[in-house]
Amino acid sequence: MTEKEVAELRRRFRQDKNSITHIRGCYVNDRGEILTQFDQPLSTLGQEEEEKMLALLKGALSGSQGKNLLDVAFSNEQVMEGEEHKLLMELRESQLRDENVAERFFQKVIEGVTLEENYLILLAYDTYDVPGHGKDGEEMEDSSTDVYRYILCAICPVKLTKPGLSYSPHENLFHNCKLDWVIARPALGFLFPAFDERTANIYNALYYTKSPEDNCQSLADVLFATELPMPAVQQKETFQGLLEESFQQQCSMERVLEVDQKLRETIAQHKEEKQEEPLTFSQKEVGMLLRGCGLEEEEDNHFEESYTQSFGQETLLSPKNVVENKIQVKTPAVTVQVDPQRAELIQTRVIDGVKYILIRADEEVTVNGVHIHIS
Secondary structure, eight states: OOHHHHHHHHTTOSTTTOOOOEEEEEEEOTTSOEEEEEEEEGGGSOHHHHHHHHHHHHGGGOSOBTTTEEEEEOOHHHHHHOHHHHHHHHHHHTTTOOHHHHHHHHHHHHHHOOOSSOEEEEEEEEEEEEEEEOTTSOEEEEEEEEEEEEEEEEEEEEEEOOOOEEEETTTTEEEEOOOOEEEOSOSEEEEESEEETTEEETTEEEEEESOSSOOOHHHHHHHHOSOOOOOHHHHHHHHHHHHHHHHGGGOOHHHHHHHHHHHHHHHHHHHHTTOOSOOOBOHHHHHHHHHHTTOOHHHHHHHHHHHHHHTOTTOOBOGGGTSOSSEEEEOSSOEEEEOGGGGGGEEEEEETTEEEEEEOOOSOEEETTEEEOOO
């Protein structure tokens, strides 16, 4: 799915936009025991409660593609005969009204979730009368091209509030706040089927994880029986190791910064050209980028072996997941952060046999918030 398609669905989760009639849910404790289940019409909720419920569901469509939102692909065999895919289809076809199907689904989720706290499984079924687009690209509300029927699942931690004081203006008094259980934003979730090219694609789903460090592969195993992409944080750490392995003794700051700059230029160009498909690099494209930064033939052979061992030969890499917001130069005692646009301000030097990090300081300099003079 593209960012544009995800954004189009996110706009559905408003009171005047969606066609959700009811919410089905399951409240589970930290030992994986079901405390209660419910199937509640949205119309029974007050306006504020309904808005908060829709916001929780919309949270399972938030974040960045490739980092929080991951495409899941089913094989032809899974679609034809797979038990996991069959269960998702039954959920959708039943519009969440079949208690036995819902119960089987909840047990699957409980089997795969690794949260160490109480949590709520929320399920919603929606039908979207997809509007057509005019020649100018604008939506035509009265021109429907398709009806997209989908389920959205949000798995939300339930946290105990902290004790404290509250003030009541009506009584002009302070009171102890009562401890209460509050539903937090989703930690995990998914959309099925995917909304590809603005229509249902039963061969794909969209998986959500709040944490770029842990995508909860165990949940994907029981729901989709498929391997998720490497978590974003792990991708970055693995790519950093790949650069060290590939360049070896030639892994200088200048080369690392050149790789970083080329990645940023590619991301900027992709955004400028308004390409809808998420930006990814294959092994071949990563190799071409490194060769453009001085990777020699002998090192190139080592790169291919290292890439295959680190990511797998067919794995696509997301450049957004491997670049830092700031360029960071770090020693055990010192950390320096530099704006990527001003990378030329920093150099490494060896002076009289001693290694130094040099930072050009033509502009104002502060130490502990105090402006200093360098003479």
